[in-house]
Amino acid sequence: MNFASSILHPSQWSVRIRSTVASTLVIAFCLVAAGCALILLLAHSLQLSAQDTADTRATQLVQELTAESAADLDPSLLSTDSQVGIVQIVGPDHRVLVQSPGTGNQLLSQKTLEPGDAASLGRVEVDDNGDYWLIGRGVATPTGPVTVFVGADREPVESVVTAVAILLAVVGPFVLGLAAFATYRLVGSALAPVERIRSRVASISSGSRGERVPVPSGNDEIARLARTMNDMLARLDEGAQAQQRFVSDASHELRSPLSTITTALELAHRRPELLDDALIEDALLPEARRMRQLIDDLLTLARSDESNAEHPWAVVDVDLDDILLTEKTRIAGISDLTVTVEIAPVRVSGDPRSLTRLVRNLVDNAIRHAGSQVWLHCFHSKDGAHIVIEDDGPGIPEAERLRIFDRFVRLDSPRSRQGGGTGLGLAIASDIAAAHGGTITMSERFGGGSRFEIVIPTTED
Numbered sequence: 397m398n399f400a401s402s403i404l405h406p407s408q409w410s411v412r413i414r415s416t417v418a419s420t421l422v423i424a425f426c427l428v429a430a431g432c433a434l435i436l437l438l439a440h441s442l443q444l445s446a447q448d449t450a451d452t453r454a455t456q457l458v459q460e461l462t463a464e465s466a467a468d469l470d471p472s473l474l475s476t477d478s479q480v481g482i483v484q485i486v487g488p489d490h491r492v493l494v495q496s497p498g499t500g501n502q503l504l505s506q507k508t509l510e511p512g513d514a515a516s517l518g519r520v521e522v523d524d525n526g527d528y529w530l531i532g533r534g535v536a537t538p539t540g541p542v543t544v545f546v547g548a549d550r551e552p553v554e555s556v557v558t559a560v561a562i563l564l565a566v567v568g569p570f571v572l573g574l575a576a577f578a579t580y581r582l583v584g585s586a587l588a589p590v591e592r593i594r595s596r597v598a599s600i601s602s603g604s605r606g607e608r609v610p611v612p613s614g615n616d617e618i619a620r621l622a623r624t625m626n627d628m629l630a631r632l633d634e635g636a637q638a639q640q641r642f643v644s645d646a647s648h649e650l651r652s653p654l655s656t657i658t659t660a661l662e663l664a665h666r667r668p669e670l671l672d673d674a675l676i677e678d679a680l681l682p683e684a685r686r687m688r689q690l691i692d693d694l695l696t697l698a699r700s701d702e703s704n705a706e707h708p709w710a711v712v713d714v715d716l717d718d719i720l721l722t723e724k725t726r727i728a729g730i731s732d733l734t735v736t737v738e739i740a741p742v743r744v745s746g747d748p749r750s751l752t753r754l755v756r757n758l759v760d761n762a763i764r765h766a767g768s769q770v771w772l773h774c775f776h777s778k779d780g781a782h783i784v785i786e787d788d789g790p791g792i793p794e795a796e797r798l799r800i801f802d803r804f805v806r807l808d809s810p811r812s813r814q815g816g817g818t819g820l821g822l823a824i825a826s827d828i829a830a831a832h833g834g835t836i837t838m839s840e841r842f843g844g845g846s847r848f849e850i851v852i853p854t855t856e857d
Contacts, residue, residue, distance in 0.1 A: 481549025509534030
């Protein structure tokens, strides 16, 4: 699209030009409407004033003529001024008895009025004497009935109205030009911070860290937009750093079992006689299982991140008490821990596999750290469904209780492979709870140990 065609398409105009054109058109419409209204109001007001003056003069003439004849009238009543343009007194035979000095003998109107009658006779044009609004009154004089005609001069009214119209026509374009210029400058000044923000955003690349857009002074929409964009950039930086840490931690976690498996296979390659059941069961299989668990956990977290806004789960009714009873049976089969349960029927809406994974991760954590006993509780309150999992282990320091839900966090020191998990179990549990609108909190169990409480909203709330 060339320059000429873009000028003809308002959709191609900048915001600055569109705002200027729109404001100029609105002001032009208002000026035209106001100018027309002013001219009409002025013309009507001047006309009424002139007609009122003519009517007043006619009333004075009628009052004088009731006592004396037309020939004896005071000459001042026949004089003209800027409003009264002509006075004429006509007999019943349409003969002009007296009239204003300097006017012709042309009869203003063929109409005669009876004594006491009054009429507005509209506009009349007199040859070489002007244009008038004519008012007539009938009166009985000592010498007989006559008709008084008084004409309000139109020329001064038209002159004033024309002068005002010319003045508006001259001043209007100047006002429009000034308004357009002011709008163009003001909009440009208002949009200058937006252009600076755009330029800065355009210069920010994926490798830029800590870059922010300039925030203009004040608390207007643009300043709030800049602060919102800076908040977004900060979140993106945090997300990029978290992703980088996640990749680094995942690589570190995967490298250890992979190195063990690689070393064992290289040793077996050089000395095949060493590839016996002990090497397979003590080195290869445990590390392979650990790697598979780690990969499964990574896939779970990836799916959780993808479904952060909208998850593809099939939401059904899930009985949490059944999940806890299943976990009780599982604990009894894999450990010598004493399991105490206090379970009430509780049902929520959600994904059964995810909720089972949520509970199992917390139960596995309790099994790893418990001394001799694990407690499983399930009940319902006005806040929703509650699952409480406790153990009598060493507990978690208060300063670490929020950090344990981060990814690849293990409080085992050193980061043991035997007693510790992948460092993803509690992070997965937290993500699953959040996906179901719930929360997980960790506190110290009364009497020592750890207490994890899950709260998930129910449809009955």
